[in-house]
Structure formats: C-alpha cells, structure tokens
Amino acid sequence: MNALHTSVHHSAVFDHPEMGEHENIVFVQDKETGLSAIIAVHDTTLGPALGGCRVWPYETPGHALTDALRLSHGMTYKNSLAGLDLGGGKAVIIADPRKDKSVELMEAFGRHVERLAGTYITAEDVGVSPDDMEAVARHTEHVRGTSDTGLGDPSPYTALGVFEGIKSSARHVFGSSNLQGKKISLQGLGHVGFDVARQLHEAGADLTVSDIHVPAVLRAIEAFAATAVDPAEAHMVDADIFVPCALGAGLNARTIPQIQARIVAGAANNQLQTPADGIALKKRGILYAPDYAINAGGVISIALAKPGGCDTKVREKTIAIGETLTAIFDRAKREEATPEQIADRMAEERLSNANSV
Ligand code: NAD
Secondary structure, three states, X not given: OOHHHHHHHHHHHOOOOOOOOOOEEEEEEEOOOOEEEEEEEEEOOOOOEEOXXXXXXXXXXXXXXXXXXHHHHHHHHHHHHOXXXXXXXXXXXXXXXXXXXXXXXXXXXHHHHHHOOOOEEEOEOOOOOHHHHHHHHOOXXXXXXXOOOOOOOOHHHHHHHHHHHHHHHHHHHHOOOOOOOOEEEEEOOOHHHHHHHHHHHHOOOEXXXXXXXXXXXXXXXXXXXXXXXXXXXXXXXXXXXXXXXXXXXXXXXXXXXHOOOOEEXXXXXXXXXXXXXXXXXXXXXXXXXXXXXXXXXXXXXXXXXXXOXXXXXXXXXXXXXXXXXXXXXXXHHXXXXXXXXXXXXXXXXXXXXXXXX
C-alpha cells in the first residue's frame, strides 16, 4: 500500500470527527446470517464497557459508525458519573428491526460479543426486545438485562432516579424538596414518564400532562387528577418544573425562550439540541438537570442487578442520583458553569483518578 492510500484510509476512519479516545472499534460481517454490525469500545478505565445494542436501518455504514462512536462515548460518561465500575461501549446492528431481525442474526451478534472476551458487555437498546437478548445470551455470558441476569424492565429505576433528581433540583431552587402543591408539566407518559407522574402525584404535585398518544393522557387524567395540554405546548405551561420524558432535542433556540418553569428535570435522552442551549437555559435562570445524570437509574439496574431479583443495591445507587445532582448544582454555581459542563468534568475526574492509581 502506498502513502497516499494510507492517508486516505486514515482520514476516513481514524480522523472521524467522533473518534475521540476510542480504544477499540470492531466491524462485524457475518456472511451466513447477513449480520452487519459495529461494536465500539470507548473506554475501559473503570471496567468492562457496558452499553446497549441498537438495531437501526442506518442509511449508510458511515451513519452507523458515527452513532456507535457517539453513543459509546456517552456511555463512558454516564457509567462514570453514576459511580459504576464500568466503562463505555455501544453496539449498532445495521438492519431494520421490523423486517431484517431474526433469531439467527441476534445469535450471530452474541457470538461476536463473546469474541471480545468481556471487554464489551451488551444490553437492550432501541430496536431490541428481551427475546432478542435471550438469543444473544445463548452465545455469550457478556449480556445484562436478560431474565437470568437482571431485574427486567429498567424503566421503574429510571423513574425512581428522575423523581429523586426532581426533588434535589427543587431543593436547590426553592430551598425545599417538598413537592406538595408544586405545579409540574410532564411531557411523555411512556414507561418512564407515567411512573414519574405517579410519584409526583403521590408527593402532592399539581400535574399537567401531555403525550401524542391520547389513551396515555386519559389514563393520567384519571389516575392523577391531572390536567392535559397539547404536547407541543408542554414547555410553555405556567409551571414550577418542566419534566421532559418523551424524545430528545426538546430544549432548543425556539423552546427555551418560552419555558415558564424554573427547573427542567426529566428522563428524555439528549434534551439539549446543542451545547449553546445549556448556556441559554443558564442565562434565563432555569436550572437544568443533565439528562445522563438524572436518567441513569436504568443503566444502574442493568449493571448491578443480581439474579434472584433483590434490588436493594440498585435502589440505593439510584436514589444517590439525587446527591450527585446536588453536588453538580452546587459546583456549577461555584464555578459559574452549566450543570452539564460540571457533570462532564466530574465524569472525567473519576476517570483520571482511576488512571492515576
Ligand atoms: P416510551 O417509548 O415508553 O415513552 C415515550 C412516550 O413519549 C410515549 O408515550 C410517546 O407517545 C410519547 N411521545 C413521543 N413523542 C412525543 C411528543 N412529541 N410529545 C409528547 N409525547 C411524546 O419511552 P420511555 O422508556 O418511557 O423513555 C422516555 C425517554 O426517557 C426517552 O427519551 C428515553 O430515551 C429516555 N430514557 C429511558 C430509559 C428507560 O429506562 N426506559 C432510561 C434512560 C433514558
């Protein structure tokens, strides 16, 4: 291979904008089953790289690589900040979950995870069902979140962590974690959102709810004496706290000026469209609970669950999300930074401390 070829290949892969400090990227081609996958191990300083497997019909392998690199990087930060002795990784399978997925495909994926000898531990993500993970688990022990390894659905733990995070946000802004009579607008009544709404209702909050799925809204009105609002207007409600539990990028240049609440704290992933949106929230005096800090209950349950169903440790660590957020908010105030900048710093500090011992 001549020098020109080397540099072309180098810039296409090693100079990828999301490449960062990734340790290991495995491209999987399984001729027999047609499996096409990328497994990205970002960092194993704290332990084996844990992160879900996503099945998605990516337009190009380049899009799949970008997603794998970005998501695995995010898992390093999430696992570090959650205090788990686990690194960050992620797998993506290039396939349409509704058309191309098969038991054989998932089993082949399991065989390739096994080859990595435990440096990567897989779990469910978008496009992957519990049955798929059972197929993976037939070929590797490096799986979490299956019926043999865990507590099942992580959503109740995510919801518990979000509830604790809302209380610690309220303490920071209003001087008390008591939610009695607080006006809260919650967007997205799915697995996590509905359970967060239940806990807020039990804590005495006055709930406004929204979802594009009308039956979920009707259920919440009935169960929590909630008021309903159009999902597109959830952030504009005259509320003390806005709780996004639907999809990402809801906090952006259009929505931030319309937010009435003093706090944004919810489960949705990737809530800030860009880093500038975090700064815009701070400028408006709105406290933002960084998404990957407040929604870590699910990964904690996947990481720490033991077969047999005892969840004491998982609950303790999930409840501690409240204390982590308090530490983030206090430090953000001291250092005049945004909470998400501090969350990143704290995650990085834990990694560099581990590196120096
Ligand atoms: P889900 O699919 O069960 O629920 C999402 C809900 O949002 C659905 O009821 C859907 O109808 C609603 N929705 C979609 N678009 C909407 C919109 N524009 N306005 C209002 N409602 C809308 O998902 P989930 O498991 O409850 O997860 C919710 C969020 O939390 C997601 O962003 C997810 O990535 C994140 N999260 C979930 C977990 C977990 O343990 N499930 C863990 C970490 C993060």
